[in-house]
Amino acid sequence: MIAGLARPSALRLVRTPRSLLAPGAWCVLALGFALAARWRGAVHGADHVLVDAYAPLILPLLVYTLVGAVLGTRSLAASAAPLVAFGASPARTALAIVGVALAASVIAGGLLGALLAFVAHGAGDPPAARDALASAYACALGSAAYAGWFALGATLGKRGGGRPLLLVVDWVLGLGRGVMALATPRAHLRNLLGGPSPMDWSGRSSAAALVVLTAVCVLLGARRARAQRPPS
Amino acid sequence: MITFEAVAARRAPLTLARLSLSWGPGLHSVVGTPADGGPLLLELAAGRTRLRSGRVEVLEASPLDARVRRQVALVPLEPPLPDALRTVEVLTLAATLRGEPPSDPKVRLAALGVESLAPRRVGTLAPEEARAVALAEALTSTRVRVLLLEEPLVGVDPRAVARLPELLRARGREGCAVLVATASLRDAGDLADDHVLLRGGTVVGRAASLDELAAFSPGGVRMRILVSDPRALLAALAAEEAVDAVARSDGAVVARGRDAPGLAAAVGRAVVASAVDLTEMRIEPPTMDEARGAVAGIATATYEAAHARTRSALALPSEAQPP
Numbered sequence: 201m202i203a204g205l206a207r208p209s210a211l212r213l214v215r216t217p218r219s220l221l222a223p224g225a226w227c228v229l230a231l232g233f234a235l236a237a238r239w240r241g242a243v244h245g246a247d248h249v250l251v252d253a254y255a256p257l258i259l260p261l262l263v264y265t266l267v268g269a270v271l272g273t274r275s276l277a278a279s280a281a282p283l284v285a286f287g288a289s290p291a292r293t294a295l296a297i298v299g300v301a302l303a304a305s306v307i308a309g310g311l312l313g314a315l316l317a318f319v320a321h322g323a324g325d326p327p328a329a330r331d332a333l334a335s336a337y338a339c340a341l342g343s344a345a346y347a348g349w350f351a352l353g354a355t356l357g358k359r360g361g362g363r364p365l366l367l368v369v370d371w372v373l374g375l376g377r378g379v380m381a382l383a384t385p386r387a388h389l390r391n392l393l394g395g396p397s398p399m400d401w402s403g404r405s406s407a408a409a410l411v412v413l414t415a416v417c418v419l420l421g422a423r424r425a426r427a428q429r430p431p432s
Numbered sequence: 433m434i435t436f437e438a439v440a441a442r443r444a445p446l447t448l449a450r451l452s453l454s455w456g457p458g459l460h461s462v463v464g465t466p467a468d469g470g471p472l473l474l475e476l477a478a479g480r481t482r483l484r485s486g487r488v489e490v491l492e493a494s495p496l497d498a499r500v501r502r503q504v505a506l507v508p509l510e511p512p513l514p515d516a517l518r519t520v521e522v523l524t525l526a527a528t529l530r531g532e533p534p535s536d537p538k539v540r541l542a543a544l545g546v547e548s549l550a551p552r553r554v555g556t557l558a559p560e561e562a563r564a565v566a567l568a569e570a571l572t573s574t575r576v577r578v579l580l581l582e583e584p585l586v587g588v589d590p591r592a593v594a595r596l597p598e599l600l601r602a603r604g605r606e607g608c609a610v611l612v613a614t615a616s617l618r619d620a621g622d623l624a625d626d627h628v629l630l631r632g633g634t635v636v637g638r639a640a641s642l643d644e645l646a647a648f649s650p651g652g653v654r655m656r657i658l659v660s661d662p663r664a665l666l667a668a669l670a671a672e673e674a675v676d677a678v679a680r681s682d683g684a685v686v687a688r689g690r691d692a693p694g695l696a697a698a699v700g701r702a703v704v705a706s707a708v709d710l711t712e713m714r715i716e717p718p719t720m721d722e723a724r725g726a727v728a729g730i731a732t733a734t735y736e737a738a739h740a741r742t743r744s745a746l747a748l749p750s751e752a753q754p755p
Binding site: 201205207 | 498501502503504505506511512513514515516517525526528529530531553555569
C-alpha cells in the first residue's frame with residue numbers, strides 16, 4: 201500500500217525530466233566549484249567547497265528544487281489530493297510523498313557531497329576515500345533534514361507558499377551560532393562538515409539534532425497535511 | 433445514505449446556513465449555481481471541507497471515516513488525478529486504494545467510450561478527457577456507493593456524455609446514492625428523480641419533478657416542438673385556445689400554455705392539422721428563477737390549504753385569513 205502511495209510521486213520525478221532541470225543545474229554548479237578548486241590547487245579544496253559553497257548555498261537549493269519536483273510545486277495536501285480522492289489516508293499519503301522527497305534528496309545530496317569531496321580534494325584534506333565517505337554521511341543527513349524542513353514548509357499557506365519562507369528562515373537564523381541556529385538544518389550541517397558549530401555543540405550532537413529535526417518536520421508536515429484541505 | 437443535520441459551512445463569500453437534508457439510494461440533484469452552494473455541499477458530503485457546525489453522515493458514519501472514504505467518489509469540475517501516471521495505472525491504483533478486486537482498466541474506460549485514453553499520461557489529457565477518466569473510475573468502481581458529481585454533463589469528453597445518464601441510472605438502480613450538483617434545470621431533470629433547489633446557501637424547496645415546477649411557474653408551461661415545417665405549425669397553434677403564446681427559437685417552435693396536459697393536447701391537434709412531421713416535442717424546463725418561484729408557490733399553497741382545514745375544523749370565522 202505504501203509503495204502504491206509513493207509511486208505517483210516517484211514517477212513524477214522519473215517521467216517529467218523538466219522538473220529535474222533545476223536540481224541538475226545546482227549539481228552542475230557544485231561540480232563547477234569543485235573543479236575550480238582542483239585547478240587552483242587549493243590545499244583544503246574539499247573543505248572550502250563543502251563548507252563555503254555546497255552546504256550553505258547549493259545543498260539547500262538542490263533539496264528545495266527536488267522537494268518542489270516531487271510535490272509538483274504544490275502544497276503537500278494538494279499533492280496528496282489525487283490519492284485521497286480514491287480513499288487513501290491523507291496522513292499516510294503525505295508521509296509516502298515526503299518519503300519519496302526524502303529518499304531523492306538523501307541520494308542526490310549524499311552522492312553529490314561525496315563526489316565534490318573527491319573532485320576538490322586537496323593536499324591538506326584527509327584521505328580522499330575517508331573524506332568522501334564522511335562528506336556523504338554529513339550531506340545525506342543534512343539533505344534529509346532539509347527535505348523534512350521544506351515538506352513542512354509545503355504545508356504552510358494555501359498553495360505551499362511556506363517552502364520559500366522556510367528557505368529564508370533557514371538562511372537568516374542558520375547563519376549565526378546562537379540558540380536560534382539550533383532550530384535550523386544549516387547550522388548543524390555546517391558543524392558536521394567542519395565549520396563553526398552552533399552553541400559549541402559537538403558533531404555527534406549536530407548529527408542527532410539533524411535526525412530529530414527530520415523526524416519532527418516530517419511528522420508535523422504529515423499531521424498538518426491531514427488536517428488541511430487542498431485548495432479548490 | 434447521506435444526511436445533513438443543521439449543517440453550517442462557509443467558503444467566502446458563500447455561507448451554508450443550517451441545512452438539514454437527507455438522500456437515500458437513487459438519483460438526486462442539487463440545483464443552483466456554484467455561488468448557491470451546490471459544489472460546497474458535495475465537498476461537505478465527501479469530507480473535503482470543514483463544517484462550522486452541525487453533522488454530516490454518509491453511509492451511517494462520518495465522511496472522514498476510512499471505511500466510508502473508500503466508498504465515496506467526488507468528481508468536481510477539475511478532478512485531481514495523479515498527473516505522472518498513465519490512465520490505466522490510475523484506475524489500477526484507484527482499485528487498490530479502494531480495496532476492489534482487480535479488473536481490466538480498459539473495460540472500465542470503455543463503459544464511457546474513452547478506452548482510447550488508456551495508454552495516455554494524465555498530464556497530457558485535456559481537462560474534458562481527465563474528467564471522463566475520473567467519471568469512469570467513479571462510475572465503474574464496485575466499491576463506491578456514494579457518487580457526488582458536479583455538473584456531470586459539462587466539460588466532459590463528448591464520447592462519455594452520451595453514455596453517462598444511463599450509467600448513472602444503472603448505479604442508482606444498484607442501490608448507490610448519486611448526488612448531482614448542477615446549475616442546469618435541464619440536466620437535473622434528465623439525470624435525477626428529485627431535486628433540491630438552493631439559493632445563496634439556503635434550501636428554497638424540494639420537488640419530485642421539474643414538470644411539476646413548470647406547471648406552477650407564473651409564466652405557465654413552455655413546450656419546444658421540432659417539426660419539418662415550423663411556419664405551418666405556428667399557424668395551426670395560433671388557432672388553439674390552450675396556447676397562450678407561440679414563438680420560433682433556433683429552428684424549433686416554442687409554445688406556452690397554462691398547464692402541461694392541455695398544452696400537449698393542443699400541440700398534438702396542431703401537428704395533425706398542419707400535417708407536419710414531428711421530430712421532437714418536450715416540456716422546456718423552467719428557468720432557475722421560475723423554479724424557485726414555483727417551489728415557493730407550492731409551499732404557500734400547501735400552507736394556505738392547511739390553514740383552511742384547521743380553520744374549518746375549529747369553526748373559526750370565515751373571514752380569518754392566513755397571516
